[in-house]
Amino acid sequence: MRERQPKTLRGPVPRNKEDDQVVYIDNDSAPRVLFSGEDLLLEDLPVGTRVIYPKPPIEGLANPGAAIRYALNHPLDAEPLYAQLMPGMRVTIAVDDISLPLPPMATPDVRQTIIEILLELLDANGVDDVHIIVANSLHRKMTESEMKRMLGPKIHNAFYPDRYYNHDAEDPDGMVHLGVTDHGETVNINRRAVESDLVIYVNINLVPMDGGHKSVTVGLCDYDSLRPHHEPETIRASDSYMDPKKSALSSKVDRMGAIVDQHMNVFHIETAINNRMFAGATAFLAKNEDEFTEIDRLKFEGLKWTLSKTPAAAKRKVFQSIPSPYQIISCFAGKTEPVHEKILARCFEQYAVNVRGQADILICGVPFISPYNVNSILNPLLVQVMGLGYFHNMYRGKPVLKKGGVMILTHPCYDEFDHNHHPSYIEFFNRLLPETRDAMKLRHKYEEEFAHNPSYIEMYRRGNAYHGAHPFFMWYWGENGRQHIGKVIAAGAQNAHVPAMLGWDRAESLTEAIAMARSFVGPSPEITMMHHPPIVMADME
Amino acid sequence: MAAAAFYDLDGTLVRTNLVHAFAYNAKNQQGLLRSVTKTLTTLASVPLFMAADFYNRRLFNDVFFVRYKGESEDRLRYLADELFENAIRPSIFPGAYELIDKSRQLGLRQVLVTGALDLTVRPLAKHLKIDDYVTNRLEFVDGYATGRLLPPVMAAATKASWMRIYAEKERLNLSDCYGYSDSMSDLPMLSVVGHPTAVNPDMRLRNTALQHDWPILDLR
Numbered sequence: 001m002r003e004r005q006p007k008t009l010r011g012p013v014p015r016n017k018e019d020d021q022v023v024y025i026d027n028d029s030a031p032r033v034l035f036s037g038e039d040l041l042l043e044d045l046p047v048g049t050r051v052i053y054p055k056p057p058i059e060g061l062a063n064p065g066a067a068i069r070y071a072l073n074h075p076l077d078a079e080p081l082y083a084q085l086m087p088g089m090r091v092t093i094a095v096d097d098i099s100l101p102l103p104p105m106a107t108p109d110v111r112q113t114i115i116e117i118l119l120e121l122l123d124a125n126g127v128d129d130v131h132i133i134v135a136n137s138l139h140r141k142m143t144e145s146e147m148k149r150m151l152g153p154k155i156h157n158a159f160y161p162d163r164y165y166n167h168d169a170e171d172p173d174g175m176v177h178l179g180v181t182d183h184g185e186t187v188n189i190n191r192r193a194v195e196s197d198l199v200i201y202v203n204i205n206l207v208p209m210d211g212g213h214k215s216v217t218v219g220l221c222d223y224d225s226l227r228p229h230h231e232p233e234t235i236r237a238s239d240s241y242m243d244p245k246k247s248a249l250s251s252k253v254d255r256m257g258a259i260v261d262q263h264m265n266v267f268h269i270e271t272a273i274n275n276r277m278f279a280g281a282t283a284f285l286a287k288n289e290d291e292f293t294e295i296d297r298l299k300f301e302g303l304k305w306t307l308s309k310t311p312a313a314a315k316r317k318v319f320q321s322i323p324s325p326y327q328i329i330s331c332f333a334g335k336t337e338p339v340h341e342k343i344l345a346r347c348f349e350q351y352a353v354n355v356r357g358q359a360d361i362l363i364c365g366v367p368f369i370s371p372y373n374v375n376s377i378l379n380p381l382l383v384q385v386m387g388l389g390y391f392h393n394m395y396r397g398k399p400v401l402k403k404g405g406v407m408i409l410t411h412p413c414y415d416e417f418d419h420n421h422h423p424s425y426i427e428f429f430n431r432l433l434p435e436t437r438d439a440m441k442l443r444h445k446y447e448e449e450f451a452h453n454p455s456y457i458e459m460y461r462r463g464n465a466y467h468g469a470h471p472f473f474m475w476y477w478g479e480n481g482r483q484h485i486g487k488v489i490a491a492g493a494q495n496a497h498v499p500a501m502l503g504w505d506r507a508e509s510l511t512e513a514i515a516m517a518r519s520f521v522g523p524s525p526e527i528t529m530m531h532h533p534p535i536v537m538a539d540m541e
Numbered sequence: 542m543a544a545a546a547f548y549d550l551d552g553t554l555v556r557t558n559l560v561h562a563f564a565y566n567a568k569n570q571q572g573l574l575r576s577v578t579k580t581l582t583t584l585a586s587v588p589l590f591m592a593a594d595f596y597n598r599r600l601f602n603d604v605f606f607v608r609y610k611g612e613s614e615d616r617l618r619y620l621a622d623e624l625f626e627n628a629i630r631p632s633i634f635p636g637a638y639e640l641i642d643k644s645r646q647l648g649l650r651q652v653l654v655t656g657a658l659d660l661t662v663r664p665l666a667k668h669l670k671i672d673d674y675v676t677n678r679l680e681f682v683d684g685y686a687t688g689r690l691l692p693p694v695m696a697a698a699t700k701a702s703w704m705r706i707y708a709e710k711e712r713l714n715l716s717d718c719y720g721y722s723d724s725m726s727d728l729p730m731l732s733v734v735g736h737p738t739a740v741n742p743d744m745r746l747r748n749t750a751l752q753h754d755w756p757i758l759d760l761r
Contacts, residue, residue, distance in 0.1 A: 419751055426754040454643040455738040455756040458636055
C-alpha cells in the first residue's frame with residue numbers, strides 16, 4: 001500500500017470549490033472506493049475528476065418517541081390525533097413497505113416506534129377496530145418474517161395475519177373506485193382504507209420522490225391507477241422526478257391525491273431519516289478516501305479480500321443482513337401537503353450538495369441493493385433503473401451530466417434473476433428487450449399482456465412476486481436518463497450480452513471505460529463521480 | 542387470432558389424482574368384503590404406481606388402468622357425481638378458481654388436458670366452467686371395463702400433439718396460449734405454448750422451470 005501524507009483538508013482546495021462535499025482529484029489524491037454490485041473497487045481517477053460526496057448524517061433526534069408524540073398532538077392543518085378518535089370507529093394504519101429505507105434499518109424500525117405509540121393512543125380512546133396494511137402497491141408482498149421484523153414481534157403477534165397484512169391490488173373485492181380526475185386519471189384505492197373512518201399513513205422518506213400523496217394514492221392503489229403516471233411520457237416530463245416541484249409524476253399524483261382527500265380522512269405521519277447508512281465495520285464506506293485512517297484502509301482491504309473469495313450468493317446474503325443504523329431527524333403529522341413540504345425540506349437538507357457545472361462523463365458505482373431487491377438479486381433491469389433512473393435523477397435544476405454525455409456504471413451485470421420475486425422481469429428481459437428498447441412501443445404493445453397474465457397475477461397475490469407490469473415501470477423509470485445520456489458504459493461487466501441487451505457498451509475496467517468515454521465526448525472531458533451510497537443529490541447551479 | 546389456456550388437472554388444479562379416484566371407487570364396491578379387498582389391494586399397489594409414474598407416465602397407465610378391469614360402467618357413472626361432491630370438489634385448490642377467472646377475463650378459451658377419466662372430469666369441468674376438455678376413456682365391452690384405455694391415451698407427448706391439432710382446428714395461436722401443469726411428464730405440453738407455467742411443481746419440473754425461466758406458481 002502506498003504511503004500517503006496525512007491531509008488537513010479533504011483533498012486540495014480546488015478552483016471555485018462549490019461545496020464542502022465536492023472534492024477534486026489531484027496527483028496526490030487517494031484512489032476512490034466504488035461499489036460494483038457486491039464487490040468493492042479501488043480506482044485511481046484521472047486528475048481533475050470531481051467527486052461529489054454525500055453529506056455527513058444530520059444528528060438524529062435524541063428522543064424520537066417524544067418527537068412523534070409531539071407531532072401527533074400538534075399536527076399541521078389538522079386536529080390533534082386524539083381529538084379525532086372516537087370509541088367504535090374504524091381505523092386503518094397504512095405503512096410503507098420494505099422498499100424503504102435501504103438497506104433495511106436496524107431494529108426497532110421507525111415504523112414500529114410510531115405504530116406502538118399509535119396503538120397505545122387508539123387503545124386509550126376505545127378504538128379497537130384497527131387494521132395495519134402494508135402499502136406495497138404492485139411491489140411484492142412482504143414475507144411474514146419481514147413483517148415481523150418491521151413492526152416487532154409484539155405488534156406482529158397481536159395483529160398478523162387477520163389485522164396486519166399486505167395490500168392486494170388484484171383482490172377482485174378489495175378495491176374501490178373513488179373517481180376520475182379532470183385529466184382522466186382513474187383513482188382506485190384499497191377497500192378497507194376507503195371504508196375506514198380514519199386512515200393513518202406512516203411513512204419513511206428516504207428520497208424526495210417518496211411520501212406526500214404518493215403514499216396513499218400509489219401505495220394502496222391498483223394497476224389501473226398506476227398506469228396514468230407510471231408511463232414514459234410522464235417520466236420524460238419530470239425534470240427530475242426527485243424534484244417534486246418539477247416532476248410531472250408528482251403533479252399527477254397530487255391531482256389524484258385530491259380525489260383521495262375528497263373521499264377519505266387521511267392523517268399523514270411523515271418522517272425524515274439521516275444518511276447514516278453505514279456504521280461500525282463498514283463506516284469507512286461513507287468517508288472521503290483522503291481521510292481514511294490506517295484502520296480504515298485495513299478494514300477496506302480486509303473486506304475487499306474477503307469479498308473476492310466469497311461466492312456471489314453468500315456476498316449478497318452478507319450485505320443484505322447488515323442493517324443500517326438510520327436515525328430519525330424529523331417527524332411531522334397532519335394534512336398531507338404541509339406535512340410533506342416540511343419533510344421534503346429536511347430531506348434536501350440532508351441530501352442536497354451544491355454543484356457547479358455539468359459533466360461530460362459521470363461515474364457511478366452501482367451497489368448491491370435497490371428499492372426493488374431487498375433480500376434478493378439486483379438483476380439487469382434493476383441495474384438499469386439504478387443508473388438511468390435513480391442516479392441520473394438525483395438532481396435539482398439540471399442533470400449532473402451534459403446532454404449526450406457518457407454515464408459509466410460499475411457493476412458485474414450478471415444475468416441473474418430471482419424467480420420468486422421477479423418472474424415477469426425474466427420474460428421482459430429475454431423476450432421483449434431483444435425486440436425493442438423503445439419504452440413507448442413496449443408500453444403499447446406488451447404492458448397490458450404482462451399486467452393481466454394470470455400466472456403473474458397469482459404469483460403476486462399468493463407468493464412474493466412483483467406484479468406482471470412492474471418490469472415495464474422499471475424500464476420507464478430509466479426513460480429520461482435514456483433520452484438524455486449519449487452512451488452508457490458498464491465497467492467490469494462479466495458478460496457482453498447483458499449490457500448489449502440494455503443498449504450499453506461494455507468495458508473490462510473503469511480505466512478502459514474512461515478511455516472509451518473520452519473517445520466519445522472528446523479529449524478533455526469534465527469527469528464527475530457521484531459517490532453513492534449513501535444518498536447524495538446535486539443542487540445544480 | 543384466438544388463444545387458450547390449457548390445464549393439466551391432477552395436482553395442478555385439484556389435490557386429488559387418478560389413484561384417489563380409483564380408491565374411492567374401490568371403497569364403494571358393492572359388498573363389504575369386495576370393498577375391503579379392493580381397498581387393500583389399491584393401498585398395497587401405491588408404491589408400484591409411484592415407481593411406475595416416476596419412471597414413465599405410459600408405464601403408469603399400463604399398470605394402473607388395468608385395475609379397472611371388470612368394473613361396471615353403470616356403477617362408475619353412478620359413483621362419478623358422488624366422487625366429485627365428496628372427494629374432488631373439496632380438493633380444488635383455492636387459487637384454481639382465481640387463475641381460471643383471470644384467464645377467462647383475458648378472453649382465453651379454457652381447456653383441460655388430462656389423463657384422468659372422462660367420468661370423473663365431466664362434473665368438475667362443468668363446475669369450473671371449462672369450455673373444452675380431453676381426457677382418457679376406459680374401454681367398455683358389454684358394459685364392463687376391459688382395463689384398457691381407448692386411444693389416444695392422454696399422457697406426455699400425446700397431450701402436446703392433441704393440443705397442436707386442437708389449436709389448428711380451432712384456429713388458435715399456440716404462441717399466445719398458456720399452459721399449466723404440475724408434473725415433469727407434461728413437459729411436452731408446456732413446451733408447445735408461448736406462456737408455460739409450472740404449478741405446484743414436483744422437484745424435476747421445478748428445476749426445469751428454473752432452467753427455462755418459466756413462472757412457478759403455487760395454488761395450494
